[in-house]
Amino acid sequence: xxxxxxxxxxxxxxxxxxxxxxxxxxxxxxxxxxxxxxxxxxxxxxxxxxxxxxxxxxxxxxxxxxxxxxxxxxxxxxxxxxxxxxxxxxxxxxxxxxxxxxxxxxxxxxxxxxxxxxxxxxxxxxxxxxxxxxxxxxxxxxxxxxxxxxxxxxxxxxxxxxxxxxxxxxxxxxxxxxxxxxxxxxxxxxxxxxxxxxxxxxxxxxxxxxxxxxxxxxxxxxxxxxxxxxxxxxxxxxxxxxxxxxxxxxxxxxxxxxxxxxxxxxxxxxxxxxxx
Amino acid sequence: xxxxxxxxxxxxxxxxxxxxxxxxxxxxxxxxxxxxxxxxxxxxxxxxxxxxxxxxxxxxxxxxxxxxxxxxxxxxxxxxxxxxxxxxxxxxxxxxxxxxxxxxxxxxxxxxxxxxxxxxxxxxxxxxxxxxxxxxxxxxxxxxxxxxxxxxxxxxxxxxxxxxxxxxxxxxxxxxxxxxxxxxxxxxxxxxxxxxxxxxxxxxxxxxxxxxxxxxxxxxxxxxxxxxxxxxxxxxxxxxxxxxxxxxxxxxxxxxxxxxxxxxxxxxxxxxxxxx
Numbered sequence: 140x141x142x143x144x145x146x147x148x149x150x151x152x153x154x155x156x157x158x159x160x161x162x163x164x165x166x167x168x169x170x171x172x173x174x175x176x177x178x179x180x181x182x183x184x185x186x187x188x189x190x191x192x193x194x195x196x197x198x199x200x201x202x203x204x205x206x207x208x209x210x211x212x213x214x215x216x217x218x219x220x221x222x223x224x225x226x227x228x229x230x231x232x233x234x235x236x237x238x239x240x241x242x243x244x245x246x247x248x249x250x251x252x253x254x255x256x257x258x259x260x261x262x263x264x265x266x267x268x269x270x271x272x273x274x275x276x277x278x279x280x281x282x283x284x285x286x287x288x289x290x291x292x293x294x295x296x297x298x299x300x301x302x303x304x305x306x307x308x309x310x311x312x313x314x315x316x317x318x319x320x321x322x323x324x325x326x327x328x329x330x331x332x333x334x335x336x337x338x339x340x341x342x343x344x345x346x347x348x349x350x351x352x353x354x355x356x357x358x359x360x361x362x363x364x365x366x367x368x369x370x371x372x373x374x375x376x377x378x379x380x381x382x383x384x385x386x387x388x389x390x391x392x393x394x395x396x397x398x399x400x401x402x403x404x405x406x407x408x409x410x411x412x413x414x415x
Numbered sequence: 416x417x418x419x420x421x422x423x424x425x426x427x428x429x430x431x432x433x434x435x436x437x438x439x440x441x442x443x444x445x446x447x448x449x450x451x452x453x454x455x456x457x458x459x460x461x462x463x464x465x466x467x468x469x470x471x472x473x474x475x476x477x478x479x480x481x482x483x484x485x486x487x488x489x490x491x492x493x494x495x496x497x498x499x500x501x502x503x504x505x506x507x508x509x510x511x512x513x514x515x516x517x518x519x520x521x522x523x524x525x526x527x528x529x530x531x532x533x534x535x536x537x538x539x540x541x542x543x544x545x546x547x548x549x550x551x552x553x554x555x556x557x558x559x560x561x562x563x564x565x566x567x568x569x570x571x572x573x574x575x576x577x578x579x580x581x582x583x584x585x586x587x588x589x590x591x592x593x594x595x596x597x598x599x600x601x602x603x604x605x606x607x608x609x610x611x612x613x614x615x616x617x618x619x620x621x622x623x624x625x626x627x628x629x630x631x632x633x634x635x636x637x638x639x640x641x642x643x644x645x646x647x648x649x650x651x652x653x654x655x656x657x658x659x660x661x662x663x664x665x666x667x668x669x670x671x672x673x674x675x676x677x678x679x680x681x682x683x684x685x686x687x688x689x690x691x
Contacts, residue, residue: 190571194572195523195565208512208515210516211519212518212522212523214518215521215522218515219512219514219515219518222515223511232508232514233508233509235495236482236484236495238494238495238498239484239491239495239498242488242490242494242495243487246489247488249526250526251471277553281551291471292470296470
């Protein structure tokens with residue numbers, strides 16, 4: 140055993156690492172293990188929470204058992220694993236230009252995309268489902284407006300190159316998926332999806348995820364006048380990510396767990412406790 | 416000439432790069448030039464804006480004239496310059512552990528700190544001063560609560576190590592400064608400053624920046640019951656950054672320009688146009 144990820148596949152940022160680990164070929168090998176952290180360990184720790192594991196009390200956290208290195212912050216964990224196994228979807232760290240283009244994309248992903256998909260997701264789904272806090276429409280409106288503005292920048296970039304850091308897939312593309320997939324499923328980002336996500340169950344039958352009631356009235360991002368969806372290149376990029384085998388596998392697992400839960404959103408969405 | 420930074424020292428993220436360039440010893444050498452971009456070029460471009468320079472229409476953008484590399488996103492520009500001149504305040508890119516600790520800090524800075532200082536700054540200062548938009552108290556409250564929560568994580572980390580990525584100063588510490596300094600000056604973050612910033616003018620006399628009226632009523636983050644300021648380690652870290660010669664120089668320049676302007680906030684704060 141080398142890499143141990145402590146988290147919960149229902150949590151957005153555990154999934155962020157897990158998707159990347161899957162894409163890097165680590166999942167299913169002895170070099171990687173996902174060790175489940177129960178929500179109660181985070182929310183109601185019996186003996187107090189050990190902040191040495193995660194100073195922000197968030198999952199996932201991580202240990203490399205080979206050298207005892209401990210990390211928190213999902214994106215840093217991914218970059219560490221990728222550097223250590225010399226995996227392709229990170230930049231060549233001996234090339235400042237390659238690193239810089241990757242870093243541009245990393246800034247956009249965290250600062251202009253996921254920050255807002257996460258906050259919007261909290262308002263549309265997690266807050267109401269997990270904490271009985273009604274959607275704050277004022278905040279949701281603000282996040283949605285910012286996202287729409289930022290999608291314009293994404294569209295400009297993705298109309299010229301296939302992926303966000305250039306013409307090659309990198310982990311930064313995958314970083315966008317977990318929170319945005321959730322949002323797309325509930326109809327929070329029409330540019331990325333129509334609001335129900337079809338998926339294949341492990342028994343081979345078709346499944347779809349219904350739209351939670353709370354999201355119904357918070358649906359639309361602007362559409363073009365003729366009803367077509369805006370941001371065609373962003374959409375094409377998104378669809379290409381959704382078709383990756385690694386992404387299909389992890390998303391399928393996640394959706395299936397959710398479909399099988401009594402209240403579909405109870406375990407996800409402990410707000411600030413399960414973050415980056 | 417090698418590195419050309421296109422921006423405006425009044426803009427938060429131009430200053431982010433400029434402070435780092437100063438710390439790396441680049442400012443004042445032939446290897447670095449700050450070329451001023453007038454706000455009108457961004458806001459009212461006569462022949463339309465050239466999005467190839469900056470797909471999000473933000474300053475700064477950047478060119479390395481030696482090899483023609485063009486970049487946008489301030490943090491990526493800093494990392495590129497530092498890698499190319501092999502400057503100390505970045506990690507050793509051949510060491511996954513050093514990179515990982517740095518990346519943890521980078522995620523915190525962008526995702527948990529500057530995102531919120533910037534949005535709060537916009538509500539308290541830039542929106543009202545530059546766009547005649549009154550402070551949205553609802554948004555400001557939400558950002559302030561998140562910042563306070565995140566400062567708790569910072570405090571835990573900085574009680575164990577001197578800087579955010581370890582015991583050595585790195586550029587990620589400097590990334591925190593521009594938006595937080597502004598906020599501290601207007602009293603938006605009592606944990607980091609009391610609301611007026613004393614500084615030394617270039618003629619050697621003392622100066623202070625007054626608190627803009629619009630910020631008066633949006634002052635407090637929580638204080639402890641005895642009136643002392645919370646987050647002692649965060650505060651110590653912040654003060655140590657403020658004492659760096661590079662930071663004093665750039666901040667002094669910035670404050671002096673502001674003091675000499677008729678309306679002290681007119682040129683800063685074109686909201687989304689001058690961002691990361």
